[in-house]
Amino acid sequence: xxxxxxxxxxxxxxxxxxxxxxxxxxxxxxxxxxxxxxxxxxxxxxxxxxxxxxxxxxx
Amino acid sequence: xxxxxxxxxxxxxxxxxxxxxxxxxxxxxxxxxxxxxxxxxxxxxxxxxxxxxxxxxxxxxxxxxxxxxxxxxxxxxxxxxxxxxxxxxxxxxxxxxxxxxxxxxxxxxxxxxxxxxxxxxxxxxxxxxxxxxxxxxxxxxxxxxxxxxxxxxxxxxxxxxxxxxxxxxxxxxxxxxxxxxxxxxxxxxxxxxxxxxxxxxxxxxxxxxxxxxxxxxxxxx
Amino acid sequence: xxxxxxxxxxxxxxxxxxxxxxxxxxxxxxxxxxxxxxxxxxxxxxxxxxxxxxxxxxxxxxxxxxxxxxxxxxxxxxxxxxxxxxxxxxxxxxxxxxxxxxxxxxxxxxxxxxxxxxxxxxxxxxxxxxxxxxxxxxxxxxxxxxxxxxxxxxxxxxxxxxxxxxxxxxxxxxxxxxxxxxxxxxxxxxxxxxxxxxxxxxxxxxxxxxxxxxxxxxxxxxxxxxxxxxxxxxxxxxxxxxxxxxxxxxxxx
Numbered sequence: 001x002x003x004x005x006x007x008x009x010x011x012x013x014x015x016x017x018x019x020x021x022x023x024x025x026x027x028x029x030x031x032x033x034x035x036x037x038x039x040x041x042x043x044x045x046x047x048x049x050x051x052x053x054x055x056x057x058x059x
Numbered sequence: 060x061x062x063x064x065x066x067x068x069x070x071x072x073x074x075x076x077x078x079x080x081x082x083x084x085x086x087x088x089x090x091x092x093x094x095x096x097x098x099x100x101x102x103x104x105x106x107x108x109x110x111x112x113x114x115x116x117x118x119x120x121x122x123x124x125x126x127x128x129x130x131x132x133x134x135x136x137x138x139x140x141x142x143x144x145x146x147x148x149x150x151x152x153x154x155x156x157x158x159x160x161x162x163x164x165x166x167x168x169x170x171x172x173x174x175x176x177x178x179x180x181x182x183x184x185x186x187x188x189x190x191x192x193x194x195x196x197x198x199x200x201x202x203x204x205x206x207x208x209x210x211x212x213x214x215x216x217x218x219x220x221x222x223x224x225x226x227x228x229x230x231x232x233x234x235x236x237x238x239x240x241x242x243x244x245x246x247x248x249x250x251x252x253x254x255x256x257x258x259x260x261x262x263x264x265x266x267x268x269x270x271x272x273x274x275x276x277x278x279x280x
Numbered sequence: 281x282x283x284x285x286x287x288x289x290x291x292x293x294x295x296x297x298x299x300x301x302x303x304x305x306x307x308x309x310x311x312x313x314x315x316x317x318x319x320x321x322x323x324x325x326x327x328x329x330x331x332x333x334x335x336x337x338x339x340x341x342x343x344x345x346x347x348x349x350x351x352x353x354x355x356x357x358x359x360x361x362x363x364x365x366x367x368x369x370x371x372x373x374x375x376x377x378x379x380x381x382x383x384x385x386x387x388x389x390x391x392x393x394x395x396x397x398x399x400x401x402x403x404x405x406x407x408x409x410x411x412x413x414x415x416x417x418x419x420x421x422x423x424x425x426x427x428x429x430x431x432x433x434x435x436x437x438x439x440x441x442x443x444x445x446x447x448x449x450x451x452x453x454x455x456x457x458x459x460x461x462x463x464x465x466x467x468x469x470x471x472x473x474x475x476x477x478x479x480x481x482x483x484x485x486x487x488x489x490x491x492x493x494x495x496x497x498x499x500x501x502x503x504x505x506x507x508x509x510x511x512x513x514x515x516x517x518x519x520x521x522x523x524x525x526x527x528x529x530x531x532x533x
Binding site for chain 3: 217
Binding site: 013014016017035039 | 331332335336339340378379382386390495499503509510512516519520
């Protein structure tokens with residue numbers, strides 16, 4: 001992999017480390033986004049079916 | 060005080076009657092120690108070097124086997140409810156039960172260790188120190204384990220879960236127990252390791268019941 | 281005059297505020313991390329001993345700091361739940377646990393990849409790596425305990441107790457591992473990060489640390505929002521079932 005930077009003989013380790021970070025954090029962001037949309041979808045569905053929150057609802 | 064002693068005696072009597080539980084723990088201890096040379100080869104030099112560690116780790120695993128039952132049998136037949144509403148504070152109930160576990164399981168395991176040490180060619184000179192450190196360290200094993208037992212009382216797959224929760228918490232006991240033994244075998248720092256191990260055990264006797272009692276109370280409302 | 285915590289305590293209020301704040305925090309995090317990456321790769325010298333591989337430090341150290349700080353956050357949340365019964369305490373703790381576990385995992389992996397070219401081995405049982413590994417198990421324990429209990433309120437309190445037990449044990453575990461190491465390892469142990477950090481390397485490190493922290497805050501806010509919505513969905517679904525059941529009862533009469 002050549003990004004125009006010479007990272008020396010152990011470049012593979014450096015790229016792997018950063019790659020792992022990108023992968024895991026990307027995965028977290030993806031999960032958070034998708035999960036959020038899923039919950040919003042469900043709330044919208046419930047609201048459309050007229051299910052109301054009781055004013056003293058516990059969260 | 061009398062209520063505490065009464066509970067302690069009752070738990071010990073139950074443990075003696077259900078002798079199978081102790082037998083299982085001791086048997087497990089022996090089996091694990093037996094597996095080691097079978098798996099690693101019978102090089103007696105190697106075995107004698109790793110013997111203290113193996114004996115400690117196997118003891119922790121064997122103790123874990125019996126911890127699940129510290130509270131669950133009383134919970135299932137309703138006795139725990141009666142104890143909770145009784146005159147003895149929950150913390151002392153936990154203390155009595157954990158103490159009973161130590162006396163009925165921890166001490167026997169610790170006393171069995173030198174016997175198993177024979178299988179591993181443990182240096183004879185290490186025997187007294189091995190037993191001493193285990194006797195001093197096993198209260199921590201019982202009391203920290205009691206916290207795990209309390210937290211997993213109503214959980215699915217409680218047996219495996221206890222191991223996951225409690226083994227990381229056993230690390231200091233293991234390390235200081237090992238350090239105390241190895242001191243006699245050459246390395247420095249025995250004295251301080253032994254003292255720290257003692258402090259750890261005493262601290263766990265005092266503090267763990269607080270956490271375990273809180274966990275039990277939450278689950279019995 | 282309400283304190284900030286009190287004003288945020290209401291879940292609805294929290295949802296409103298977090299919706300407004302989140303884009304800014306996320307944007308700031310992205311900007312700072314981008315700047316940090318630039319500094320890490322283009323504006324900092326290679327370490328005199330380790331060469332370029334020291335650049336792994338710029339992600340490894342922030343991940344390790346986060347791994348520990350997030351656990352502290354969970355412990356604080358646990359305290360807030362058990363002692364103050366703060367309505368958002370459990371949401372905060374539940375949302376933070378998988379995030380903390382992920383950063384701990386990254387700390388371990390990046391540390392391992394750093395270790396191979398630096399010390400010749402993927403793993404070494406030094407005090408730092410060992411403590412982080414045990415911290416990883418503590419996170420797993422929190423998540424496993426929570427998932428093994430059906431009742432949400434019960435799960436919240438038990439995981440809170442476990443978190444507090446963990447935070448008390450963590451310094452003891454760390455101390456014990458260091459103690460064990462001083463007995464076993466010879467004196468010449470290469471400490472992670474080198475004996476001292478060259479000031480030229482410090483700036484990118486701090487920038488990345490700040491960026492990662494902002495990123496965590498953004499993720500945590502988002503995760504809390506998701507969790508609050510999830511609980512609302514559950515409550516509404518139960519209300520719907522109750523309504524249907526009472527409707528059936530009424531129809532049957």
